[in-house]
Amino acid sequence: MPENKLKPRTKTKTVTQRPPLYKVILLNDDFTPREFVVQVLKAVFRMGAEQAEIVMLTAHKKGACVIAVYTRDVAETKAKEATDLGKENGYPLYFTTEKE
Numbered sequence: 655m656p657e658n659k660l661k662p663r664t665k666t667k668t669v670t671q672r673p674p675l676y677k678v679i680l681l682n683d684d685f686t687p688r689e690f691v692v693q694v695l696k697a698v699f700r701m702g703a704e705q706a707e708i709v710m711l712t713a714h715k716k717g718a719c720v721i722a723v724y725t726r727d728v729a730e731t732k733a734k735e736a737t738d739l740g741k742e743n744g745y746p747l748y749f750t751t752e753k754e
């Protein structure tokens with residue numbers, strides 16, 4: 655009897671899925687003061703003064719600027735928090751999210 659018969663085996667392959675990422679986008683408007691935009695970027699997105707200034711100026715010149723990328727929950731919470739800060743101060747500052 656040949657002993658080298660092949661036995662069928664079941665292999666389990668574990669695939670780790672990364673959660674989809676979402677961009678937070680800052681939109682330009684004509685009313686929110688530049689300094690206020692910089693303050694919000696520093697407070698909500700933990701940016702340094704220099705980075706916040708660059709991001710604000712990019713949105714100001716180009717109409718929009720991608721700020722950061724997070725999981726969906728974090729992106730939506732931060733975008734809302736930042737937009738609400740504008741609203742509370744009477745500004746139309748707006749942050750939106752978009753799937754990467």
Ligand code: TYC
Nearest residue numbers: 681682683686687688713714
């Ligand atoms: N455009 C605004 C102004 O001239 C400043 C501003 C910059 C507003 C970026 C929003 O996302 C923004 N006062």
